[in-house]
Amino acid sequence: MSINELNSRVENDKVLVxxxxxDAPRDLVFLMFKEPEHLKHWWGPNGWELPVCTINFRPGGSWHYCMECMDRNQGDFFGMVSCGKAIYKDIIEPKMIIYTDYFSDGDGHIDETMPSSDITLEFIDLGESTKLINRAEYVSSDELNKVMDMGMLEGITETWNRLQERLNEVK
Known part of the structure; x- marks a missing residue:
């Protein structure tokens, strides 16, 4: 796998890896997930901005965000708002972030009707580059399929492309 190539696979019908x-050192890649001023520049697919981004970066803390589609060329998505909330379980800086990821409303109230996932982000130091492994475990294959049908894989591909662009800007 080369730099900038996304590799994805499903394990046990309910874990998306x-x-x-x-192309950036591990400390810098980790920082991109920790600080709102960085997340606001890259979180979300192309054409989306992050007007709401609050983080209490500690075990038991949370990250609440809302993305808004600002690209008129995205048709029905233009003006759409999508919010999420993460509850941090464990943080081992700069190696790992473990959290539960939820859909939420604009006030940060969790939407129990939407799939949630347990996320483990692992940051592997490769010197001047960093391998990021994101393991998302859903309660069932149906829940995983629901988010895949929503375009999650395309969205994360664009989001991580934007992350590399941000890394290029700040390194």
């Missing part, structure tokens, strides 16, 4: 190597 995403891997990508970023």
């Amino acid at each position: 995403l891997e990508r190597t970023f």
Whole structure:
């Protein structure tokens, strides 16, 4: 797998594993997930901005965000708002972030009707580059399929492309 290539696979019908190597040192890649001022520049697919991004980066803390589609060329998506909330379980800086990821409303109330997932982000130091492994475990294959049908894989591909662009800007 080369730098900037997203590799994805499903394990046990309910775990989505995403891997990508970023052209930046591990400490910097980890920082991109920790600080709102960085996340606001790259979180979300192309054409989406992050007007809401609050983080309490500690075990038991949370990250609440809302993305808004600002690209008129995206048709029905233009003006759409999508919010999420993460509850951090464990943080081992700069190696790992473990959290539960939820859909939420604009006030950060969890939407129990939508799939949630337990996420483990592993940051592997490769010197001047970093391998990021994202393991997302859903309660069932149906829940995983639901988010896949929503275009999650395309969205994360664009999001991680934007992350590499941000890394290029700040390194």
